[in-house]
Amino acid sequence: MGTTAAEIKKRAEELRGQITADRRHLHQIPEIGMDLPGTADYIRRRLDEMGIPWKNCGGDLPEKVTKDFVEAGFPRMERAVGITAVIGHGSPCILLRADMDALPIREDNDLDFKSENGWGHMCGHDSHVAMLLGAAQILKEREDSLKGTVKLVFQPGEETGAGARVLVENGLLENPKVDAAFGIHVQSVTKTGELGYAVGVNSASLDTFIVKIKGSGGHSSQPQLCIDPLMIMNQIYQAVNLLATREADPAATVALTCGVAKGGTAVNIIPDEAELHIGVRTLDVQAAEHLTKRIPELIDHYVKAWRGDYDMTVFHTPCTYSDEKLCRELVPFAEEILGRENVSQIPPMTGTEDFGYITKEVPGMFAFIGAGQPGNAPLHNPHMVLDEDVLPLGAALHAYTAISWLDLQG
Incomplete structure (x- = not known):
């Protein structure tokens, strides 16, 4: 045949x-x-x-x-x-x-x-x-x-x-x-x-970090009695985006996106929890290895700096x-x-x-x-x-x- x-x-x-x-x-x-x-x-x-x-x-x-x-x-x-x-x-x-x-x-x-x-x-x-x-x-x-x-x-x-x-x-x-x-x-x-x-x-690698930030909610008129997970989420959001511009080689293709940022129910309530999903795609293996090491470090430090706690789910695709x-x-x-x-x-x-x-x-x-x-x-x-x-x-x-x-x- x-x-x-x-x-x-x-x-x-x-x-x-x-x-x-x-x-x-x-x-x-x-x-x-x-x-x-x-x-x-x-x-x-x-x-x-x-x-x-x-x-x-x-x-x-x-x-x-x-x-x-x-x-x-x-x-x-x-x-x-x-x-x-x-x-x-x-x-x-x-x-x-x-x-x-x-x-x-x-x-x-x-x-x-x-x-x-x-x-x-x-x-x-x-x-x-x-x-x-x-x-x-x-x-x-x-x-x-x-x-x-x-x-x-x-x-x-x-x-x-x-x-x-x-x-x-x-x-x-x-x-x-x-x-x-x-x-x-x-x-x-x-x-x-x-x-x-x-x-x-x-094809690009994809590293995903799903972060559930745990604070302590309360009335917005008494922030001193609360731990604000939305504020912590906002600081992490800014930090990880800055990380891609300051610690990845500009020649490396890095696309970092926070595709989910959510929490809260009303303007006068500080919630107990907030959630942030971070995705990093890159064609550069060295950049991927560095960012996947540094992003969890930043998350941990920012949450602890503001007395919060968190759970994190991580996915890696090479x-x-x-x-x-x-x-x-x-x-x-x-x-x-x-x-x-x-x-x-x-x-x-x-x-x-x-x-x-x-x-x-x-x-x-x-x-x-x-x-x-x-x-x-x-x-x-x-x-x-x-x-x-x-x-x-x-x-x-x-x-x-x-x-x-x-x-x-x-």
């Missing part, structure tokens, strides 16, 4: 109807968070139909992790369930990843297959799953000729910033041991079929890193599928992608594939729509990249 780029593209095009059906079904049943029962059941059923053995990856979440996510505004999540599948045998092993969770956004599109449950696949993860299922069919048909192993992972919780971390902690990269990893993400504002990748740091050597190996395969003129190096994105937990452990490459055109609604928008012509292209890209990389290692 042929394995040239043209033959893989031809087979992916033959599978267009099934890949599209997979995407549209998943689009109608979006689920958010770490445990996605309807989505996972559908993926398992499709893998069974293709004769591909699968395993669940993940498990129960520690109670603290569950509580931390509730504090961050997510629904209560008690377990994380991903799915892995293996095609081929022996070493080396390349991992292909598709995230599968949706967003708490109500879709506002006129589609026959639009979501009606109040959530939406407005980041395109439904297409990622469909493309990987298409690649799975192509790879399974060529399993006997694979010069190693392809490991597929369907990952929950990317939008939480920690889904990949939970799976890695639960053995994602073992049995078989993964030697390289490849992932792609659709872009609705980029022309369909264009691929962009960054070498080195590929930069995604595309290995230079792996990029040199994989880019020619992408050019064969998409055309050399459609593959280019781009600056890293300032958004965050939890594929970084995988690229911390093994050489990886992450790329963005166009699924629309400039002027379209962007990702995370209720009007976001994808060009489904990207689906067979993405399936072919996954399959051909895996086959060719294994051949290259031999």
